[in-house]
Amino acid sequence: MRIRIRHEITQRFDPGSRNMAVTVRLTPRSHEGQFILRWALDLNSDCRLAAQEDAFGNLCHTFSVVGPADHLSVIAEGEVETQDTTGIMHGTVERFPPSLFLRQTDLTETTPAVVAFAESVKGPEDDPLGQLHALMVALHEAVEEQEGPALGGPLSADAALLAGKSCSGGIAHLFTAAARHLGLPARHISGYLAPEGADEGVGVARHWAEAYAPKIGWISFDAGRNLCGTEHYVRLAVALDAMGVAPLRSTGLEIEEQVSAVDGRSPQKLAQAQSQVQS
CATH class of the missing domain: 2.60.40.2250 (Immunoglobulin-like)
Structure with a gap:
């Protein structure tokens, strides 16, 4: 595409x-x-x-x-x-080991509410991919996506969870915070989303998350849309949170x-x- x-x-x-x-x-x-x-x-x-x-x-x-x-x-x-890679990332620049992305930030702080949410979807440790998909589905159901400053100042993980609604950046913060609490490296991604049909008009700037599953690698998760990345996404930058x-x-x-x-x-x-x- x-x-x-x-x-x-x-x-x-x-x-x-x-x-x-x-x-x-x-x-x-x-x-x-x-x-x-x-x-x-x-x-x-x-x-x-x-x-x-x-x-x-x-x-x-x-x-x-x-x-x-x-x-x-x-x-x-x-x-x-x-091209569609079913969300699996290969060939990206990797300066750090996945373990670095277990580090929380002010925007992904694991408050009691975030910890309780993560624990509520905790699954078998020997199935990290299944755990990540379960987390994405649970987050999609718990937080409603709304328009907001995708590339500006999105909500923290705790604020997005308590509000029950957030822009894509706040949802990505909550996904990365919960995944890191569960011992799964996760990072924040900025980029663009193109429409999935010519009649849908123009696209938007967007944030989503990537999480690391052993034996597979980094996988993109857009919990706001409840799917892994497709050929309609363009990846721009990566960091620990939206500030980066x-x-x-x-x-x-x-x-x-x-x-x-x-x-x-x-x-x-x-x-x-x-x-x-x-x-």
């Missing part, structure tokens, strides 16, 4: 801001089931991008903006060829995002899929 993506981020600054340092995570990598055909970043500022990799192997770009400036716009655009996969990190005040991800075989024109403003 060929997917066309356009992701625009505009960040506003205090009037007259000067010398802003910016880090952008908006460049996906190729791996088995995902091949980057073309990809480009465009800025509204005259500066030089410095390409690098973060600790998890995500492709990043850093740059400085010499003010005064009141806003910054970044556009990532490209095409990706995908933030598409743009700087000192700005507000962020506005517009995202589209469509089946590249469709003649449909790219259109706005998601717009969000955060302080």
Whole structure:
């Protein structure tokens, strides 16, 4: 499947801001089931991008903006060829052993409520794959997905569970927190979801989780949709939680995002899929 993506981020600054340092995570990598055909970043500022990799192997770009400036716009655009691997990840950059992803963070803290939820779906230790699927189903039933800041500031695992509803990022936090409590390494993924039919319009930015099952490897789980990853997903970045996969990190005040991800075989024109403003 060929997917066309356009992701625009505009960040506003205090009037007259000067010398802003910016880090952008908006460049996906190729791996088995995902091949980057073309990809480009465009800025509204005259500066030089410095390409690098973060600790998890995500492709990043850093740059400085010499003010005064009141806003910054970044556009990532490209095409990706995908294939269905039934959610199993091969060929990804792996800088750390799976055991690192047992580490909890502030956003995946195992509060009493999260521990009780994880224990309620605990299964045989000799069947980690079955345990992970059971966790995904239970989470899908316990937390209703709603629209929200998929790439901005999703809820913590505890907040998502207590609210009974969350955006995809909060649901991913709850999945990773519960899986780690059960001794199953899990990590946070950012990316894009294209529609499963040309008549469904444009796609969205999205978060999901990957968990590690011995003898199989890393497997993607989207508990909000109650399925493992398919060819309709484009994987962008990986980390312990949403903070680590933030598409743009700087000192700005507000962020506005517009995202589209469509089946590249469709003649449909790219259109706005998601717009969000955060302080």
